[in-house]
Amino acid sequence: MDSNPSAIPAFEPGILERRRHKRLVSRLKVSFREIKEALPAAADPADLHSRFLASAPLAKGEWEKDMLPASTEDLSKGGFKLVGDLQLLADRELKQGTHLLVELEAPEKSLYVRALGTVAWSGKQSDQGRFAAGISFTAMGEEEAEELEKYLADCEREGKD
Numbered sequence: 001m002d003s004n005p006s007a008i009p010a011f012e013p014g015i016l017e018r019r020r021h022k023r024l025v026s027r028l029k030v031s032f033r034e035i036k037e038a039l040p041a042a043a044d045p046a047d048l049h050s051r052f053l054a055s056a057p058l059a060k061g062e063w064e065k066d067m068l069p070a071s072t073e074d075l076s077k078g079g080f081k082l083v084g085d086l087q088l089l090a091d092r093e094l095k096q097g098t099h100l101l102v103e104l105e106a107p108e109k110s111l112y113v114r115a116l117g118t119v120a121w122s123g124k125q126s127d128q129g130r131f132a133a134g135i136s137f138t139a140m141g142e143e144e145a146e147e148l149e150k151y152l153a154d155c156e157r158e159g160k161d
Contacts, residue, residue: 026075031067035099048139115140
């Protein structure tokens with residue numbers, strides 16, 4: 001390895017890249033809000049789905065109440081990179097481990113996914129007045145998971161990665 005401490009080490013599986021799913025560049029509209037209550041560390045995704053997603057109001061206007069707008073930069077079956085305006089968060093960062101209700105939309109592709117996610121990492125994007133956060137999907141309905149997989153497969157087929 002290079003003696004320069006700022007040099008990036010050679011790739012070692014599991015060290016630099018811990019993603020299990022291929023990420024595609026995908027700019028989607030996202031709405032999100034923090035879940036304020038603590039969730040059990042080993043919660044069953046099916047229980048989380050029924051508690052936070054299946055019981056959520058179905059009317060789009062009700063779901064979007066208190067939601068903050070943002071977008072994705074990339075997307076996979078396992079999660080996405082969330083980016084948005086820091087002013088939405090009152091210039092604070094989303095903390096690692098924070099649980100979010102998220103809604104992803106790509107109307108031109110008939111993609112509409114509601115899911116529960118967890119912040120894996122977050123940070124400010126230098127002086128751009130923006131934030132970025134890695135979100136891991138924690139729970140999602142079966143139909144929505146299938147819809148997301150179809151969307152990703154279509155994008156990959158169209159060469160949008």
